[in-house]
Amino acid sequence: MNQFEEQAKIVRQEQLTPEIYRLTLKAPDIASNARPGQFVMAQTTTSYDPLLRRPLSIHQTIGNEQVQLMYKIVGKGTRMLSALTPGKTIQLTGPLGHGFDLAGKDAICLVGGGMGIAPLYFLAREILRTNKPPKCTVLLGARTAAELGPLPRDFMDIGVTEIFLATDDGTLGHHGFVAELLPKHLAPENKWTVCTCGPHPMMKAVVSQCRKQGDECQVSLETMMACGISACLGCAVPRSDLSGPYLHVCKDGPVFKADEVAWL
Amino acid sequence: MNQFEEQAKIVRQEQLTPEIYRLTLKAPDIASNARPGQFVMAQTTTSYDPLLRRPLSIHQTIGNEQVQLMYKIVGKGTRMLSALTPGKTIQLTGPLGHGFDLAGKDAICLVGGGMGIAPLYFLAREILRTNKPPKCTVLLGARTAAELGPLPRDFMDIGVTEIFLATDDGTLGHHGFVAELLPKHLAPENKWTVCTCGPHPMMKAVVSQCRKQGDECQVSLETMMACGISACLGCAVPRSDLSGPYLHVCKDGPVFKADEVAWL
């Protein structure tokens, strides 16, 4: 297994919005092995409270040296992480799990909501690099414009041309949910592969729309995780038929085919 | 009781030596009521590990507004405290306990070892301010010169003229223990009051020397403390006759007459 435990030195800690941070870490083993959709378990403190490491998607790798994470402060762990300054070192385990599967796909649509956008940036870069000609449509949603911060710009900067936005409060782009953009922007003449990551209700709506349109859909799931390395069995999710052994997000995922898992 | 709970904003966090820090906090209620020898209970983190606040002596007050603490990193709590930056706020309870009793004393000798020097600075300032003419001899000890950092200078700057040093390794001043300086520097024609704070073995030696010389001695004791406000009864120390109820450092002390407590 190409998994590593690294003492990762903090290179940069950038505050993008009042709640969103971008953290750049020196972690060559993880950087040179990571695939879009994979994640790391990041230490947030040397204290025993919070005790557990936090799962964070790889936002991008920079060369074969650096790993970038993008995270939102939602509780103790992410708050402690945001207080760390360049030069400090944290332990990082990764790259973990299975990423998105791009083999043989040509028309790919990325649908991200909130912090679920973080791994899609890495994915977009990979698609633009490998697919010739690259066909990559990006749909981004958030509650409000401020929550998206610099993300739409970032996608444009790397060459994504088809990018459409939606906000729940209409402060940017479509006034409504991002899933509502799918029928409009996915030309039915293509065989689309939709890759989505974001809040559960959003992904559920995307999956349902994909089913309607007959498009393949890959989803990146989140659960509570104690270990991230398939040891605790805490990250169980039910299979689509609700029977048989549970799937485990850290090992079988975090990216699943939408039809593998149950949408309750 | 003149005790207060304050949200104290960090004004300055200075690193004096690799391990010693000086922290200046805005805490007007505490500052305007503190007496030398009193202490505060200082929050070091919002995490539950470490759980308890830490007792720290008041190193000095600045006007009626600011409280200064001087502390050494010895474990988790002090390390977390040292990571806090100006602008951040911590909870502070104080001023706590009974300080040194200077009423009617004229020849006063302060004997400090290691971080025990912190409260003696506040005491020296008070003696220089109130005793006319001030007679204040200061004896400072440490394992090695570097541990004293800027402290000897600080005492000189406020006008202490009689200041003598000792280091265990001889890197500064007398090569040996600070208690050994007492017979040399306390002129027997005076009735001295010795005020001491430092590691237990040092204070024990000072107390024993004072007994020999017939000088009064006040000691500032340290114990583990959960509350600092006389609620947990954790800070018990035995009386000199080893019987009767225990004394409690946070309430009956931290400063005691040397003869009140047992020297085991």
Next chain:
Amino acid sequence: MNQPDLRITIGDLVFRNPVLTASGTFGYAKEFEPYVNLHHLGGVVVKGISLEPRRGNPPPRIVETAGGMLNAIGLENVGVDRFISEKMEYLREIGTRVIVNILGDSLEEYQTLAQRLSEVEGISALEVNISCPNVKKGGVAFGTDPTMAEAVTRAVWAHSSLPVIVKLSPNVTDITEIARGVEAGGAQAVSLINTLLGMAIDVRSRRPRLANVVGGLSGPAIKPIALRMVWQVAQAVKIPVIGIGGITTTEDALEFLLAGATAIEVGTANFVNPRASQEIVEGIGRYMSENRINRISEVIGGLVLS
């Protein structure tokens, strides 16, 4: 909307709100006067009182642990006589309910304490600490055997005009058994949990960190255990349950109320933040206003199981 109604009832006693302070963590209340408006609290439970004064254990008596602390104070207290003569005067004036925690080494001691304290004005209830060893029965704690627990309860109840709250030890296989024994013995309420027996060693000196070797674990670390026991006991008995164990924030208090506690006691948190108890009173009020809950009874036992 009206001010939410935080009042709760235990036996015939009405409490202003469900927030009490735990025995041994709030002194005799006076210690907290600089920090807390005592009359804003539901009540205070004072440090455990025995018949004779006790010195307690030699130091060191406390040690910090991950998310908690161990204490081996050894029930140091001034004894019932000095408690009545020196502490009650102040306690009568604080404007909130005063509950006196009592402890003994034999049934007779508990009885005598109950009798003495029933004659004293200004006491709302007794809280009986049954975690102490029964000296006559070879030192087994009263609190670990349902029959013994029932017997202590009955002894106190029969010799006192005050409502009796029995405080349960968590160091047992089945706490509901003990709670039922205590209920049968006539208790008006149970409070739980007392501390969990623990230990710590200094690897440098190779000695125990507490002079008493073992001590009681308290603080946030034990909250999950306490909450589980409160939930179990609330289902097992009909009398009110007072939840204790690691309660530090408003959310913690609400967890216990949802699990079925009629009231809660704030313990170790008083050491960490002397204003904790009052902040929790205010926090519960805010939670109720924000969620348009009129009465605290709508929260108590409100856990939703699917």
Next chain:
Amino acid sequence: MNQPDLRITIGDLVFRNPVLTASGTFGYAKEFEPYVNLHHLGGVVVKGISLEPRRGNPPPRIVETAGGMLNAIGLENVGVDRFISEKMEYLREIGTRVIVNILGDSLEEYQTLAQRLSEVEGISALEVNISCPNVKKGGVAFGTDPTMAEAVTRAVWAHSSLPVIVKLSPNVTDITEIARGVEAGGAQAVSLINTLLGMAIDVRSRRPRLANVVGGLSGPAIKPIALRMVWQVAQAVKIPVIGIGGITTTEDALEFLLAGATAIEVGTANFVNPRASQEIVEGIGRYMSENRINRISEVIGGLVLS
């Protein structure tokens, strides 16, 4: 000075060092191959195995608490057949002792498991998890009654050629009673503690944070309780004691050894730092070198009481 000798003995088995990994926290060892030199460990205890595969509990299965975590995995495992056919091949090659943790709902299940696993090459010992409810006896855990604990031990022992380690539950009034029962039943060693039963509630949804409502508390939060129990049991029985509970650092491990544990198991710490077990092996070696201790036996039970 020579390299310190970390070897310990349990029954006839010699272990390279006293550091094992706790069941359910180290998968089937392969999961830790990227992080740990498995052959540097004293041994690994694999995830609890039952006769039939088990799905475990529905999610959410874990929740973090102060200094610890609750889990209600519900003993999800592949069952003994798939364990033997799919996992043992790898485990035989890892160069350290393999201990298989077993669990059942009846004496018969434990017996059958013991029998099946005794025939398998590469297993050094069985660790019997007796925290499970005895389905036939109304769901009371085997581990809470000394007679039942003795009976399970005897059943396993009688049907197996392997050394039997019995893993004790801490959710009891007197763990030494259970340990003595297990010793009488023929156990070669006891290991303790398993998790403490706990609970957590989400005050926003008013629901339990675990789908199973209650779960097992582990991690640094429980260390003081575990250490106290290990100390008590080490004095109560003659067979070796394996200490478990919140061990995260070398110091933690040393505390348990000083309290009388012959070996220790690293549990939740494996989640927090996948290299924890190996770091503890290295740390103990360093501690011994620095303190000029030749043999680990000089540390075990070395607690100084004054």
